[in-house]
Amino acid sequence: MRAGLIERGLRRAMNVVGYRSRHLDTSIGPMHVIDREGGGALPPVVVVHGLGSSAVHFVPLLRRLAPHAQRVVAIDLPGHGFSTRLDALDQDVLRAGVLEALDQLELPPAIVVGNSLGGAATVRYTSQRPDRVLGTVLLAPAGAPMTPEELQALRDTFAIRTHAEAVAFLHRLLARPPGWTKHVVAVGVRRTFSDPVLQSWLSEL
Template sequence: MRVLSGINRGPDLAVRVASAADRAAGLPPVLLVHGMGGDHTTWRRLEGTLTGAGREVIAVDLRGHGRSGRADRYRLNDFRDDLAAVLDALDVPAVDAVGHSLGAHSVLRLAMAQPERVRRAVVEEPPPMPRDAADLAEAITPTSTLRERVRGLGVLLADPRPFLRFDRSMPEVVGLQFEQADPAWWEGLRAVAAPTLVISGGDRSFLPPRHLRSLAQALPDGEFVTIEAGHSVHREAPAAFVESVVGHLSRPR
């Protein structure tokens, strides 16, 4: 792991860069962004597949997660700006990007603000901003259901470090931001230039698939797929997830 200090006037950010032995010519690195409560280690299987296929991988620990420092604030745009600052610090002009949950939402915000920096994107279970009172009434926030917590218990027992390092003041702060209607966020999706695959975990997830389908339809070049696995598709259905990601990222721009 490499720790980047003093970037974006925020906390230290931990980054793992994995290079391929035979790097594929003409393709940018792949940026991997975990969900809330996780860290870069959640991507081990995908990272190995990507580097084996000749892709350089940049896996970030978001602020308040893993080996990155805790912060005095956790605004949604802070996570976005941290990703941009990491790419600046590594002198990487553009990436393919894969994100899960909060990380997927952050990838979308980066692609909205700096569309030239994201060539292709895969967003797994990205929580959308509420559009109106009807969305707010559903109380959809990027937290986990009891079922998801039980499924994650095995992962926690196998490696408790991500949980122990996680700033547990964050979920409430982040959750409150998803309790504000933000139709402008949906309008902003029109700025995303990257062909984007939206992966839903299906009816086993707390995020209703219809909202993620709407998100894919709102993107200029969005594609929607369902893998019935719950919120953590990459963990519960790794083979199908990796196949979808590699297939999408291997297409020409």
């Protein structure tokens, strides 16, 4: 689930407008974070993305939050975006990467926002570092109990083999899918969800 051309372009653009992109050394390899100082008095905000996504996808949200918060941060989960490439993905690796990276940032108690897989990571981080978390915002968090049928439906959702399936996924995912550019985005979606590490992890859920 390496960063593609879109993610690389977004990272260049965000560097221009004052965001810092850097890597933090952890026991599982380099973890990528984006951060900048905010202009407000509210607590720092940390955003943790979902499965197959990347921190750079949340820069528009960070830009809206930055005027109000002391600091805004987004982290790439292990095996995602610009964080370390993995041969296999599991809960212990996710937990270690997020925990060690956020510990190094030495933030005051923060609001942690987690989406999908990032929601599950947020819950685990909060249970391990309750003194570092002022509050959480969970957006469709992963980790809820599922029946075998529901679990298979989840796997089928991410079994994206063709361009048409990638476009259909975008329409399902986004309230306002992009116009013609959705075909460009769909190329990246198909590449991301055909990653053998991701598919292997889904098959073992």
